[in-house]
Amino acid sequence: MSFRRPTPDPVGPGQESVWDYPRPPRLEETTSVLQVELGGEVVAETREGWRVLETSHPPTYYLPRAAFADGVLRPTAGSSHCEWKGQASYFDLVGPDGSVAPRAAWTYEHPTGGFxxxxxAIAVNANLVDRCLVDGEVVIPQEGGFYGGWITSTVVGPFKGGPGSMGW
Structure with a gap:
């Protein structure tokens, strides 16, 4: 079965298209303010993060472990494998009010060379927390449950993860 690449959405001023991102993906530093909220409070914040950019995916943001408040990261069972980054392990996120976002974050302790x-560093699935923000803009979580991309007004798709995008 062959899959047809979708038609990229038009790019406006100050925007970038996920269809211009590379495959294999590229890692780049970002100085954008990245925030994660859970239990009604900011539980992680940094200006020293990274973006993983991959064709058809909104950026996946990684925050340094030190960006997370004490007690927020709770290691949990399970792992997964990324063909580009290697073996991932997971965390539950615990909010200051005791709320728990199960397996909402992951890390690569020993990623492959390019990463x-x-x-x-820690990535967060925005679907599983109160909200995530980039420079004060609330992100839209990438569809699909498995992916961790954060969609903002600066990036256009269409994005992998939604219905019918399996073969992109």
Whole structure:
């Protein structure tokens, strides 16, 4: 079965298309303010993050472990494997009010060479927390449950993860 690449959405001023992102993906540093909220409070914040950019995916943001408040990250069972980054392990996120977002975050303790900079850094699935923000803009979580991309007004799709996008 062959899959047809979708038609990229038009790109406006100050925007980038996920169809211009590379495959295999690229890692880049970002100085955008990245925030994660859970239990009604900011539980992680940084200006020293990274973006993983991959064709058809909105950026997946990684925050340094130190960006998370004490007690927020709780290691949990299970792992997964990414063909580009290697073996991932997971965390439950615990809010200050005791709320728990199960398996809402992951890390690559020993990523492959091209992703060495994110060793130990944490990505968060925005679907599973109160909200995530990039420079004060509330992100739209990437569809599909498995992916961790954060959609903002600066990126256009269509995005992998929604119905019919399996073969992109």
């Amino acid at each position: 060495a900079a994110i060793a130990g």
